[in-house]
Amino acid sequence: MAAPTGPGLAPLTLPAWPIDLCPGVAQYFDTIPKYFHPIIELEKRASGCWLLQAISILPEYRGMGYAKHLLSEVESIAKNTGVSKIALQVEDENTIALGFYKKNNYVEIDRRPVIPFPGSKDGGYYILMCKDLDHS
Ligand SMILES: CC(C)(COP(=O)(O)OP(=O)(O)OC[C@H]1O[C@@H](n2cnc3c(N)ncnc32)[C@H](O)[C@@H]1OP(=O)(O)O)[C@@H](O)C(=O)NCCC(=O)NCCS
Secondary structure, X not given: OOOOOEOOEEXXXXXXXXXXXXXXXXXXXXXXXXXXXXXXXXXXXXXXXXXXXXXOOOHHHOOOOHHHHHHHHHHHHHHHOOOOEEEEEEEXXXXXXXXXXXXXXXXXXXXXXXXXXXXXXXXOEEEEEEEEOOOO
16 A cells, blocks of 8 residues: 655655665665764664654644644554554654654654754754554
């Protein structure tokens, strides 16, 4: 089943192989800018899960339940493909999103310190969160 895409919602499946067992991947990893490393390392931890890559609601439409609805849609699509877990990443400084995911039963699996993108003042941590999908 093709993963859906649309404004602000881009779920996709992760490769289900351990990155460090694939020939040439370690060398490839070293060519990627350092600020992507923590993100990739966390994606690796989520291997085999569905990854919710991004969810964003236009400011004027926030607080109206749209993100909750999108999250529930993506969970039901993921569940129908037979996967048992869905994963996402959020920065710990993004307290609204973090609270939103916790409220929706996502739990922290791991975290990595943010390496800021050039020109960015971002700090803190990237948090990998996961949710077990109920298959009953
Ligand atoms: C995080 C985000 C997606 C939430 O979208 P939203 O449509 O406003 O969220 P919803 O209206 O569906 O609210 C869902 C829950 O989050 C909580 N929430 C949403 N906005 C909140 C706010 N500003 N303050 C406190 N709680 C908030 C609500 O309590 C709500 O819980 P409830 O269902 O019990 O009432 C939105 O704030 C956003 O687009 N932020 C910028 C992009 C971003 O940071 N994305 C996450 C990247 S990991």
